[in-house]
Amino acid sequence: xxxxxxxxxxxxxxxxxxxxxxxxxxxxxxxxxxxxxxxxxxxxxxxxxxxxxxxxxxxxxxxxxxxxxxxxxxxxxxxxxxxxxxxxxxxxxxxxxxxxxxxxxxxxxxxxxxxxxxxxxxxxxxxxxxxxxxxxxxxxxxxxxxxxxxxxxxxxxxxxxxxxxxxxxxxxxxxxxxxxxxxxxxxxxxxxxxxxxxxxxxxxxxxxxxxxxxxxxxxxxxxxxxxxxxxxxxxxxxxxxxxxxxxxxxxxxxxxxxxxxxxxxxxxxxxxxxxxxxxxxxxxxxxxxxxxxxxxxxxxxxxxxxxxxxxxxxxxxxxxxxxxxxxxxxxxxxxxxxxxxxxxxxxxxxxxxxxxxxxxxxxxxxxxxxxxxxxxxxxxxxxxxxxxxxxxxxxxxxxxxxxxxxxxxxxxxxxxx
Numbered sequence: 001x002x003x004x005x006x007x008x009x010x011x012x013x014x015x016x017x018x019x020x021x022x023x024x025x026x027x028x029x030x031x032x033x034x035x036x037x038x039x040x041x042x043x044x045x046x047x048x049x050x051x052x053x054x055x056x057x058x059x060x061x062x063x064x065x066x067x068x069x070x071x072x073x074x075x076x077x078x079x080x081x082x083x084x085x086x087x088x089x090x091x092x093x094x095x096x097x098x099x100x101x102x103x104x105x106x107x108x109x110x111x112x113x114x115x116x117x118x119x120x121x122x123x124x125x126x127x128x129x130x131x132x133x134x135x136x137x138x139x140x141x142x143x144x145x146x147x148x149x150x151x152x153x154x155x156x157x158x159x160x161x162x163x164x165x166x167x168x169x170x171x172x173x174x175x176x177x178x179x180x181x182x183x184x185x186x187x188x189x190x191x192x193x194x195x196x197x198x199x200x201x202x203x204x205x206x207x208x209x210x211x212x213x214x215x216x217x218x219x220x221x222x223x224x225x226x227x228x229x230x231x232x233x234x235x236x237x238x239x240x241x242x243x244x245x246x247x248x249x250x251x252x253x254x255x256x257x258x259x260x261x262x263x264x265x266x267x268x269x270x271x272x273x274x275x276x277x278x279x280x281x282x283x284x285x286x287x288x289x290x291x292x293x294x295x296x297x298x299x300x301x302x303x304x305x306x307x308x309x310x311x312x313x314x315x316x317x318x319x320x321x322x323x324x325x326x327x328x329x330x331x332x333x334x335x336x337x338x339x340x341x342x343x344x345x346x347x348x349x350x351x352x353x354x355x356x357x358x359x360x361x362x363x364x365x366x367x368x369x370x371x372x373x374x375x376x377x378x379x380x381x382x383x384x385x386x387x388x389x390x391x392x393x394x395x396x397x398x399x400x401x402x403x404x405x406x407x408x409x410x411x412x413x414x415x416x417x
Contacts (some may be wrong), residue, residue: 002157004146009413010160012137012147014041015177016399017406018166019120019384020082020161024410025164026127033160035135035149036176042117043175044168048399049113049304050280055091056084057396058100067397069264071390074366078404081411087400094119101358105396137167139184144378161412162380166406169360169386170195177360181387189377191368197357198391199398200263201255202348205275211349217320222251224317230281231258232343235265236272244284249317253348260358261393267351267361279343282318292338304331311397361391372412373405380416384409 005371009025011018014036025032048054057064064084082090087099090105096116097109108116138148138155146157168177179195186192205211210246212221213329227246234240234321247256259266261277269276283291291312299307308314322331324346330336363381368376373388375381384405392398 002155004141004157004159007031007158007160008240009033009162009164010035010147010158011164011166011410012036013164013168013176013385014038014131014133015166015385015402016042016045017168017402017409018164019124020403020406021166021382021410021413022124022129022165023127023383024126024407025162025414026129028366028411028414030162030414032129033132033158034129035137037134037136038176039133041121041131041133044172044177045399046113047172047175049111049116052107052111053113053116054105054107054394054396054399055098056087056106058084058104058402064397067392067395068390068401069392071366075390075401075404076228077371078401078408079225080277082400082404082407084396084400087403091116103395104146125137125312137165137181137184139187143190153263160380162382162416163410164384164406164413165387166383166385166409167387169363170354171197171357171360171386173355177386179354179360185364185375188375190375191365193362193365193389195354195360195362196267197351197354198263198267198361199260199358199394200267200354200356201250201259201352202263202266202270202276203352203362204253205347205349207327207347213249214324217324218251221232221249221317221320222321224319225256226280226282226321227312228284229258230284231262232277233262233276233278235276236269239265241265244281249321252261252352254346255352257394263351264346264361264391269350270348274349276348277345278348279345280321282314282321282341282344283312286312286340288338291341292335295338295341296334314341358394359391362387363387363389365389370373373409373414374416380413382409382413382416 008031011022011034022032060247065072065076098106135149135151146159167181170179182192225246230244232242241262245258247254247258266276281289294311305319373382385402
């Protein structure tokens, strides 16, 4: 029989939420042991910084909080304790200055994640946090009294005074967030909403019913941005979305910032009715009357592509989209073509798998926790980060709430005796 080791505070998961929980615990004088299944911690944090680490957003706190949709009221106390400005102050205390980009997003001055993570881990180690890599959590012992962990030397059991679970969702499983914790919590009677992709791409269907783009479009324009553009969508339940920006054509369909922003509505509509049709404005800086006027101008012997490029600046991937999604009769009808340029219908048939998504929806329902993020079924066990049932768009909102929830859970765990 495996002996049970008694310890003080355990954090399981070395992502931003787990690290923030460890910081709160050690600051309160608790002895903290952090366990992570991967060879190193903060892997998804580093991935997030690959194109420039978006820490948070500079918009006022009221609209910021509303970005969390149906969970705004629950997330608000986390943000009150760790606001976007507090995030910037936290980074500054680690020697990393930040700036506000043209979109309002907040980045480290050097745009990099690695220096910030190194400084953070150094501060945690100096404070006394003990890190244990290549240790996977297996749930609880049969009597529910101790944690089961599998390390390089085999399975062992811990009975901490308090525990923080911060195991992430199920996106990017190769970085450690694989969702394998779901049945472990469900076995303890914890209510877990199904994990679903969030901030994800979607597969398309062409008008002829074929799934995916034609070989012509894939070979020439997969990876091409569609910009400027605007998307308009009305969900099955009447919720609506309309925004300008850009998105990207992928091998399977569409992805990118504009698509991610509407992904929750698209995903829910697909679940409800099987397909979702959004409309693309390919010329958001032109009003409909001007588009119609330009399309109607005589083009003589010029091709349609040449005409659209000379009159409206339309070329490349945008023209290919028109040919992909419109029948020849509509391309030859000036009024119908002009209408499509302002509202090109695109039918989506499936979100990409959760493993490919930027983040995860679903997780431990907040109703299964008290206000301090402690599991009602497991006193002394707190939950933080993406494994909680909330979602948000990209733009700094994901990292902000993950770290804020980690701080909330860590402080509450520190007060638990």
